[in-house]
Amino acid sequence: MYQLIFYVPATHKELVKEAVFAAGAGRIGNYDHCAWECLGTGQFRPLAGSNPFLGQENHLHLVDEYRVELVCADEYIQAAVQALRLKHPYEEPAYTVFPISPI
Template sequence: MYKLCFFVPESHVETVKEAIFATGAGQIGDYAGCCWQVLGQGQFRPLAGSQPFIGQQGELERVMEYRVELVCSDASIRAAVAALRAAHPYEEPAFDVMALVDTRQW
């Protein structure tokens, strides 16, 4: 199992989540579409050569974004990351993938 964590602007949070859930990610037992999310403020400065969805090159931008976390099976993690990249409005979406330890044996 893996945990996928990503940041997405308010305007696209549901679209990106649905694309990821369609891959089978976010399933815990008999429950689908599971995630945790919190609203916060992200910041970035688009550099020369970038094509920012929000903001202008060279200028610091602050935007309200959701941090979304969900679990992914070994079978769905690659498809989930591909869906995230395809559905996300940013040219360089911020995300991380963490391998999880199976604690059922503890």
């Protein structure tokens, strides 16, 4: 089992979540579409050669983003990450995958 955490602008949150859910993530027992999310502020500065969805090259940009956390079974994690990267508007989406184990 894995925990998948990603950051996404409010404008694309539901689109990305639906893609990750469709790939098999967010299932706990007899429930699906399980996730936790929190609104915060992300920041980044696009460097030379980047193709930013938001902001301008060499200028710091702040954006309202959601942190979304969910669990994902081993057999779906590769597809879930692929779906996340495909539907996310950023050239380089920020995400983390942690292995978790039941007690």
